Amino acid sequence: MTNHTPPKAILLDIEGTTSSISFVADELFPYARKHLAAFVEANPEVVAPILAQVPGDDPVATLFQWIDEDRKETPLKTLQGLIWAQGYADGELKGHVYPDTPEALRRWTEAGIKVNIYSSGSIAAQKLIFGHSVAGDLTPFLSSYFDTTTGPKRDSDSYTKIIDALDLAPSELLFVSDMVAEVDAAHEAGLQALLIDRAGGAADVHSLAEVLP
Structure with a gap:
């Protein structure tokens, strides 16, 4: 996947994007x-x-x-x-992440691209999933976390608030989600945005390996 304007930061959904919905x-x-x-x-x-x-x-x-x-x-x-x-x-739970997720987080971080999370799950729950993932502690690769206290994920104003919080121009942030309505809202706010479908359906990408490879 190629962007004409490389983003300075990435914003990731969790369910269906970095991790299994199930x-x-x-x-x-x-x-x-x-x-x-x-x-x-x-x-x-x-x-x-x-x-x-x-x-x-x-x-x-x-x-x-x-x-x-x-x-x-x-x-x-x-x-x-x-x-x-x-x-x-207690070690009874391990946060699921797809195999390409930790690889992508490392790749982007090493390239100087800050990685952020935006999920409907609470920020505390987000940190638990990535801090105790099946691939180990991935939180060192994550810069900021956002949840629905920022606003609904299908509301373009939420993405404007995130842009302001990250001190970026809209075009400098790339959002990746498996939900069309969320991608549309991000586009409306001026972000770069990609629809991911890990099942291979119609989408911009089918894994994080395709995002800024």
């Missing part, structure tokens, strides 16, 4: 659900302020209901992050 759905979420009740019982002081934000007489039951409904509630996300952190620390 990792979050099939490993992280079930792990948090399985350990939620025991974690709450074993860490009363830690979870007390989190549970205080959960409505109802039985906050744990409400949390399970939110999981079943795939709700994006902050107390649930916070608690899931704590459970995952324990799982990573």
